[in-house]
Amino acid sequence: MKITRRTFLENAGATIAASTTLQQAESPVRLGVIGTGGRGSDLLRALTTIDEAVVAGVCDDYPPHLENGAKYAGPQARQFSDYRRMLDELKPQAVVIAVPLYLHYQVARDCLDAGCDIFLEKTMCFTIEEARQLVTRVDSSGRVFQVGLQRRANPIYRQARAMVKAGMIGQIVSFKAQWHRNNSWRRPVPVPRNSPDWPRLERRLNWRLYRQYSAGLMAELGSHQMDVANWFFDAHPNRVLATGGIEFFRDGREVWDNVSCLYEYKLKDPRGNPYTVRASYSSLCNNAYEGAAELILGTRGSLYLTSSKGLLFQEKGTDVVSWESGTNAADSNAAVVTAGKTLKLSNDPWAHRGTPFEIDIAEGNDTRDELVSFIDHVRRRDPKTICDARTGLLDCATILIANHSIESGSWVQFPA
């Protein structure tokens, strides 16, 4: 089995730049960026490298972040502290939204009403109901809309998905993903602890830690990785059982510092018969050993994926043994397999698994790739973005039902 870069670039449409040609429209897309904190700054830095886009305005209601954003955007960008004023006065063609999760729906709705195309950071919305409403609004608006799940733009993931669709790992049997870090998630507050401004600033900067604004680890990290399962399986989970808690960072936060989830997906085998795939997900804030990765296990092989590396490990499956031939060699192969060679290998985490095939991609930047794709769709007026509102809704529901399960302590079905 040979994986050539060319074959899979062709099959996967693997690089956004290769698969979508930026049209030479008269003028670049005029953008406003709303929310110029951590992620907004990443997006701004990438946008300023794309010739077909110009950042005409930046908006943030926290002055130090607005100042930073303006620095990244360049002198042509006007500065606003109120996004509604920016929409009125600047009339941007498109907006990039990177505000805290609880504001996603409100800001996206107002930008749609102002006639803008939208790039909205993940997770699409704070509640499933908001996400449903946003889908309806996007559908009736005729605007181009993309959610910022950048793995969908990453050539490694695009090639890996094409490999799964081509049957290269056989029938999917399991999915495992984790995002493990050793980091409190807490941001420093730039005023003394006894300052009257401290409580307000602390909640603003550490919005991720409070339930009023945040859906915790599943929304901030799990949304990227469970979207890989949804995308690779072309399905959403059927149900989930999850658990989580605040066990280590007893610092006043309200979101769990560790979560573990078991999802069930109903898929079809190659004969069209339904079967269940179990997908496990975990996120930790105090051990980074396994980092962030997804593992897709199939009857013929396993794909290990990260944003910068993709590896295919082949299985020593029984289908490589010639049972029918009756030759001694085949019999002895068969004996080895039935004696549990594969099992023995896979039971030993240190066993040699053979040299994996590596998905061979030059180093890229999937944040830039997703924006290139968005700008391209805006210019071509193509609503079929690489992560549309419906995909955003499925992702949002996938991670929020895990939170609901943690709260209720029971299985939660995927909503109708």
Ligand SMILES: NC(=O)c1ccc[n+]([C@@H]2O[C@H](COP(=O)([O-])OP(=O)(O)OC[C@H]3O[C@@H](n4cnc5c(N)ncnc54)[C@H](O)[C@@H]3O)[C@@H](O)[C@H]2O)c1
């Ligand atoms: N795709 C990714 O890899 C990725 C990575 C990090 C964050 N994110 C997402 O990006 C979003 C922002 O996260 P962040 O880490 O940048 O948070 P952040 O706190 O660093 O930035 C959010 C910014 O929004 C600003 N803001 C809040 N209310 C506003 C308002 N009404 N008008 C204008 N600005 C307002 C804040 O002042 C802040 O500067 C979140 O949804 C997060 O999940 C995505």
